[in-house]
Each structure stands twice: as C-alpha cells, then as structure tokens.
Amino acid sequence: MLIQLKGGRVIDPVNKRDAKGDVFIEDGRIVAAPQGREPDEVYDVTGKIVMAGAVDMHSHIAGSNVTLGRQLMPELPYLAAQDGQPISPSPASWGAYATGIRYAEMGYTTVIEPAMIPTHAIEAQVELASIPIIDVAGLAILGNDDYTLELLRDGKGRSDELKDYVAWTLNHSKAIGLKVINAGGSEAFKFNDRTFSLDDEVPEYGVTSRAIVEAMQKAVADLAVPHPPHVHCNNLGIAGNVETAVATIEATQGLPIHFAHIQFYGYGKEGEKGFSSGAATLMDAVNKHKNATVDVGQVMFGQTVTISGDILRQFDGRRAASPKKWAINQGDGNGTGVVPYHYKSKSFVNALQWAIGLEIFLMAEDPWRVLFSTDHPNGALFVRYPEIIHLLMDKDERARWLDDVPEASREFSNLAEISRELTYSEIAVITRGAPAKLMGLNDRGHLGAGAIGDVAVYTEQKNKTKMFAGADYVFKSGELVVRKGKVVRVTYGRCYHVEPGYDPQIKRRVKSFYDSKYGVDPSWFGVSDAITNRRDRFATIPLSR
C-alpha cells in the first residue's frame, strides 16, 4: 500500500532537507515520489512538521537492573505524577507495555537499552520483546567482569583473545554494541574500595580503568562493530569530576568512543560550595576531540529513581536516597545499584545539574556528536523529553525556568548568557539522525528512499512541550500506530544486533571459565531466536566493513 504524507514541512537533516514537500511510504519503507501512480492513502499534513521516527540511544527500559528498580520503587509513577510529571499514577506506568506506548505517542520508534548484563541477557531480551511498537537494541556490559580482567592482568589486553571474547559476548547477548561502566570500579568495590579513578588499579588484578577502556576501544574497532565502546566514566556525580572526564576524553587516542550522560561529569569545584559548572571545560574537550561522541543525560526536576551498573557510585549515592531506601545488587560483573532520587529546583546542586546539561547541548559545535538523552530514568523519566526540547528551542522558556532556581545556581553556570535556540533541524539531528548513525542503524533516523517507514508528524506550535508530547501521526514500519497523540494500533518491533566473527576456541575457554568459577554453562544465558514466539524478532546489522 502506498501512503502519501502530503504538504508538510519535512525536516530531514541527513538528506539536507527542510522544506515543504511530501513523504511516501510503501511496504514498510520510505520510497521516492512514485511516477504515474495514485497513493492508496493520503494524509494531508499541511502546516505540520514531518520527521523520521525518533531514536533514543540511551534509555534504561529493560533488564534485571531496571526490574530491580521496579521492585524497589513501584510507587515511582505515583510520586512522579504528584509532582506534575506526565505519567499515569499506576505501577504499570513504568512496566514494559506502557513504555512502548508512551514512547510511540511522542514519536519515538527505536530505543536502545544501554546496559544488558551478559549473564542476564535473556531477561533483558524477553523484557524488550514485551515492549510494544518500538524497535530496540541492547548494549552488553563488559569491563568489570573477571574474564576480561584476567586477560588484562595476564597482558592479553591487545590480544585476539580479548577481541574474540568481546565478539562472543555480543553474539551471545544479541547486542548491538559494548558498554563499559566505571571500568574496574565496580570490581574494586567488591574489594571494599570506595573510590576509583582513571589510573587506580583494580585490587588483585593490577589493571587500571584507563587500560580497560583502551583495550575495549581497540577490540571494538578491530571487530568493526559500528557503535564505538559506550563508556560511563569514573567519578560520576562528584564535584570536580570534569578533570576526570577531560582526561578520559584525551586518553582516547583518536579511536572512536562514546561517552554516556556527560552532564554527570560536567562538574567543577569553584565557589564557596565547591560545586560549579564545568560545562565550558568539558565542551571544549568534546568539541576538539572529533573521535568522541557524547549523550547528555539531562536532569529535570522531579521524582525519579537512579539505576546503574556503577555500584561504587550508587553505594556512595545511597545517602541522598529519596525516599530513603536503596538496593545494591553485587552481581557478576558490574552488578546494579538502585537509588531513588528527587531532583529539586530549589536545590543549588540540582539546579546547577539541570543548567549544566542545557549548557552542554547549547555549547555543542557539532550536534552530530552531542546527542539527546536523560539517561532515563537517571536524569529524568523519558516522558520529560518534550519539555527538554522546549528548553533547547526557546530561550524565553529557559529564562522562565531560570527565574525559579536559586540565584547561586544561576551564578555558577553560564546558561543565562546563552541565547542559542536549537532549530527543528538540529533537534532532528540529536534525536534522529545522529543516534541512528552512531548505532549503525543506517536505515533510520532519516526519510531518504529505502529508509524504514518510521515517521512522526507534529503540529507546529510555539509551546514545544505540547507539540512534542503527542504526535499527530506516527508510522512504525509503514503502519499507522498513533493518531492525535494516542496509540491506535499495537504492533511489535524488532531487535537489532551485530554478529562479529570470532575464533571458535573462545567458546571452549569461556565455557571452561564459567564451569570452574561459577558452575554454570554459558549456554544457559545465551540468547537464541527462540526466546520469543516471533520468528523475525531479531535482525542483524552490517559491520562497518
């Protein structure tokens, strides 16, 4: 069936398009304007904004870590709704089903779960498969696991064995890329270390965080996995940590690397309170190092819960838990820490965190390398995205919010002086084109012929919060799934992953390691096509070469 979206303003920066025109969809894909054929369905979208379906490249939506958060905080949607967040007061509101529905309503059609624990990949994948409408992919976590650390300890950091192990893990979890969370820090926590920085050594292994990240960068580059290592640095959330972040960026040696939620690393230690914006310093480094991409991890005021594989940091963060409860799961590899948190506009630190995130977005010289995220749910629930887009596109809106934060927070950030307003095209870059490209999902994030038929149509209005909260239409793989901001058809999407090759010997070695250390056969946690009843659930994306 040929569908025509007629007469909208088409914003498609990948194809350098920002003009009134038509978009055609047929058999689930975008097609060029067909000659001499009448469309079967025409949607008059005159006066509306037409973009590709949005791609969220860092959002914790599934897996044993997220479900630990649900177990600790079933009341999260109630508390969030009480403070005005756009979420239904029901424990089901952050369940799998509601996740897909709400994302689709906002025009999102692909979401990346950034922290799959390899031994719990089956749960992550089963949960992801129960999320409707959106396509998904997951990043597998390595870097605090003992197999990697043993290889590095034994001087095999640049060996084929590490590369094979990374490849095996990505295949075994059906992941699209590799995540490294506080490299070595979670393991050090298991030896009772409570701080861990870039050049600290993991006890008993003598391996530094720097060495782990470097080894992973090389392995991923050698494997030609499109998405570079997705790194959560050391010292998250600590005043003065901008130095760690800059040092980490400078240590990357020109190889591709992605730094996650860098707002949490944009902290200086100026002023009486020893906490200030380090955004300018951080962005100077990001702007200079063109091998690096980042996502922001914007903070918004309100109740949320933080979920992270950085158990060392989460353990430290437990003292700020609100409500006062926390869970630290000391699991294999990274484990998970869950700490509820309430960001308050009247808090000097929280207001500054909020401002630093916006500064980072607005100081980016190249929006293709500074991507949109809240690190859901850590900085804010994903339902807050429309408000953030509003703040980025409207300096008057920023001024209104700034009026409401403590004067000291304004003083220690540069946000008030920034007049930049992101354009629709830049929003399309940071929420569509750039994340799709960065994940190697080249068939989406744009509206060129051959792209997947994922399209979001919005009614243009001054209030961008309202505009982006509910799309007029959303097409997923060519099917109309949202009309007037509400889901009209529930479909189920696909999971994308990579299949880098490896020497089969690694299977024997990993099996022997798991057997002797854990009494476990790795086949128990391998993700097979059969874990869902949908035959075409999994799809492989090509490697970079």
Next chain:
Amino acid sequence: MATVKGEEAELDSALERAADLLGRARFPVIGGLFTDISGAAAALALAEKLGGAVDHAAGTGLSRASRVMRETGATPASFGEVRNRADTVVVIGKGPLERDPDLIAKLFPGKPGLARPGDNQREVIFLGLDKVRTPRHVRSSSIRGRASLPELVALLAANVRETRFDIRDKALRTKLNRAGERIRKSAFAVFVYDPAEIEEPVMHTVLETVRHLVLTTRAAIMTVAAPGNGDGVNLCSTWTCGLPVRTSFAREVPEHDAWAYETERLLETGEADALVWIDALEGEGTKRPKGAPTVVLSSSPGRASKGDVVIEVASAAGDHDAALYLSPISGIGMVKAGKANKDKPTVAHVLTRIAELIDARNA
C-alpha cells in the same frame, strides 16, 4: 489429553469450556503458576483481560521479600559472587538447605575461585540448625540453643553491632560472641535465608545488620530461590505490571496485596469464583487448593484429574525449552528440553487460546 468434568475431551472442546467458565467468572484467580516465563506472561495477560488476580504457589515468601524490598531496599549478592568471594556465609534456618541440599557443595566447590577480598579461611556459620558436612578447606560452626530462630537472628545482629544483650545460656553467648567477632572481621560476609521461612521483621534485622557492616566492609544477603520458578514468575509480573505476584487487575490500576490476593484465602472466602491452576514444570509439582470451578493446566494431570476442566500441557524444561529463574546465574536463563515433545500444548499456548476465545465471544 484433556477432560471436562472427568470425561475425556478434545483439546478444542476443553478450551471452549475453559473460556465459558472463565468468561462467566466475576473474579477469577490464576494460581500455582509453576510455569516458565512465557507461561507467566500469558497468565498475566489473561488475568488482566479477565479482571482477575495472579498468585504463585510460593507467593507467601515471594510477597514477604517483595514487601521488605519496597520498604527498605536490599543488598543481595549473586550466587557467583558468594561462591567465589564470600569468606563468611551465615546460613539462617533450615530453609536454605531444605530448598537445596547441595547448597554448601555448590558454594564451596573445592576448585580455585576468583580473587577474593581478604585472606580469611572460608567459614560457614549455621544459625538455628546443626552443622552439615563442609569441605575440608571450609570451617564451620553451629549456633543453636533454646532460642527461636528470630531470637537467634536478633542476638547475632546485636552481637555484630556490639550492642548489649543479656542471655543466661553461657554456651550460646560464647558461640554468639565468636560468630559476631568473625562477621565483623570478615571481608565479605553473606547471610543466606529462605524468605518462606523467616518473617519480615527477621528479614529487616538481617538487612539492618548488612547495612551496618557495609559502612566499613563488604556484606550482602542471598535468598534461596522459591520453588516452581517463583522468582522468575515474580520478576515477569514486576516488569509487566510493576508489581509482584498476588496482584489483582480488577480495578483500573493493578493492586498488590499479599493477604488479599492469596489464592487459598480467595477460594475459602468465595471472593474468587473461578480458579486457573497451573502446574507444569519438569521435576516439580504443587498441590491444588479446592473451592471454586477450576481450569487445571498440568503436565501430570493425574495429580489433579477432578478439576472441572483439565488440560494436559507440556512440561517446561521437560517437553519444551524454557526460560526459568536459575540460581547459579541469579537470574533468568534458558533450560533445554529434556526430551522435546511437541504433541502437547504449552501453558502459554493454552492461555493465549483461551484469551482469544473470550475475545471472540466479547467481540
């Protein structure tokens, strides 16, 4: 094989009768739930459609642990971490070894493990039970006395925190002092318990002890897995609707209540007017309660042949591959079928068909 009121029936006809029975019900409960993750997901979907409730046969322990988690959180360690790195393991009560008689052998396998913190010789302290055999390289001691298990836990907790307490039993006091000192000097002490055996205040006492210890050292809890894939079903319930088992879908938003939505209570009081009883795991079985018209999905229907509608289903991990909670990975893993048998329908298939039939009638 299927039966309706004891008479053999074709599968399709049994499914129709099941749909009749459940379609008429005002408040059905889906219980037992000895099933895999697919079966649990289908049960949750059916309960939501019917406005009924879900419970698991091991729901008492699961609900306790869930409530303690909601109230104060938890500090669990994975089985792998305990096996490789704990220097002191405190086994609380008889439940853990009743659930898994080989637990000690699995935790202390006699092979070199991963590097671990500290250099203490490894030790097991049995609290409220006699010593069982431990490998030669592992020390062990037992703390028993006239005190009940909750009292022993409280006394040990007080001792670990060096809080004053009085007991007359000098032998017990000596043992407690020694254990308290050992735990304080441990690099990684782990308390193992079965949530079905100890009540919530006791769990809180253990967790408070761990929260005290982690101020200066490493410590954790480890719970033994519930029978019947209880932990897997509970996780599936949580990611599906945000709440653990013993949840009702009768109102606009799901409601969890460990007392109100217990299967036996719902049947005894007549609050539930229909039961779906699921008992379909290889090597495990559970006894069905009575009290309402029932649809039984069983892999060994001999066990429950008098139900109103009985459908023989494939056993998870016996007749078909199954995603189940596996203790050694402290999470959900895949278990291959012992002997694949595609002739029998799975729990997920049967429940989904019943839901479709009900939909068709309501259309």
